[in-house]
Amino acid sequence: MEKVYNDNKSRYIIAIDGPAASGKSTTARLIASELQYVYIDTGAMYRACGLRSKQLGISLDNVPKIGEMLDEIKIEIVFHEAGNRFLLNGSDVSEMIREKDISRLASDISQIGIVRERMVDLQRDLGKGGGVVMDGRDIGTVVFPHADCKFFMIADVDTRAQRRVIELKAKGIEADFEEVRKDLIWRDNNDSTRKLAPLRKAEDAIEIDTTGLTIDEQVAEIVINIKNKMYA
Numbered sequence: 667m668e669k670v671y672n673d674n675k676s677r678y679i680i681a682i683d684g685p686a687a688s689g690k691s692t693t694a695r696l697i698a699s700e701l702q703y704v705y706i707d708t709g710a711m712y713r714a715c716g717l718r719s720k721q722l723g724i725s726l727d728n729v730p731k732i733g734e735m736l737d738e739i740k741i742e743i744v745f746h747e748a749g750n751r752f753l754l755n756g757s758d759v760s761e762m763i764r765e766k767d768i769s770r771l772a773s774d775i776s777q778i779g780i781v782r783e784r785m786v787d788l789q790r791d792l793g794k795g796g797g798v799v800m801d802g803r804d805i806g807t808v809v810f811p812h813a814d815c816k817f818f819m820i821a822d823v824d825t826r827a828q829r830r831v832i833e834l835k836a837k838g839i840e841a842d843f844e845e846v847r848k849d850l851i852w853r854d855n856n857d858s859t860r861k862l863a864p865l866r867k868a869e870d871a872i873e874i875d876t877t878g879l880t881i882d883e884q885v886a887e888i889v890i891n892i893k894n895k896m897y898a
């Protein structure tokens with residue numbers, strides 16, 4: 667007899683964390699699609715904050731101005747199975763937030779306490795009903811420490827750089843392997859040495875090394891783990 671999800675179990679919160687370009691977003695999107703959940707990319711929210719600070723010419727040292735910016739910022743996600751779209755104050759910025767300078771700005775702005783507070787509130791609100799796959803740096807440690815399933819994805823830096831170059835080129839963004847590699851190393855260091863919600867594996871997260879895995883393999887490994895828990 668086929669097992670069915672009971673109501674509670676079909677509304678899991680799945681947390682996926684890991685360093686830059688470790689394959690979190692592609693994997694999370696496919697898992698969400700497989701489970702009929704929504705996918706929430708929290709990195710895109712910090713990227714949107716970084717982009718807005720650039721548009722307004724606000725220095726990241728000017729915390730009161732960043733506070734004003736947070737009061738006027740409106741981040742909306744338009745959910746699509748093929749890839750969500752991000753609206754910043756009504757404009758679609760889905761491609762713009764992937765630019766290299768925005769990656770660095772996102773990493774820097776995400777160190778500011780009021781930025782994290784505001785984004786974490788938004789993330790908790792979006793995820794509170796369950797039925798979500800959320801990826802980022804602190805989902806299993808800070809945003810949803812009681813998430814039903816937690817994964818921490820890693821891969822060696824060359825593999826990550828190669829994958830990111832392909833991903834950026836597919837989006838029409840120019841990318842050089844060495845530069846991308848350097849940027850990943852810089853961001854990993856910036857994200858894991860910060861005071862607030864640093865990048866780290868939650869104690870109860872399952873580590874998945876995707877270095878030698880294809881996308882299908884890494885999705886399958888995670889889905890098996892989730893289903894084992896649901897049907898236990």
Ligand code: CDP
Pocket residue numbers: 685686687688691708709710712713769772773774776801802803804805853857
């Ligand atoms: O996709 P990629 O791994 O390159 O990065 P991302 O997930 O889009 O995140 C961009 C930046 O936002 C990261 O380098 C972190 O500094 C920050 N971030 C964060 O602090 N907390 C999160 N939950 C997600 C992202």
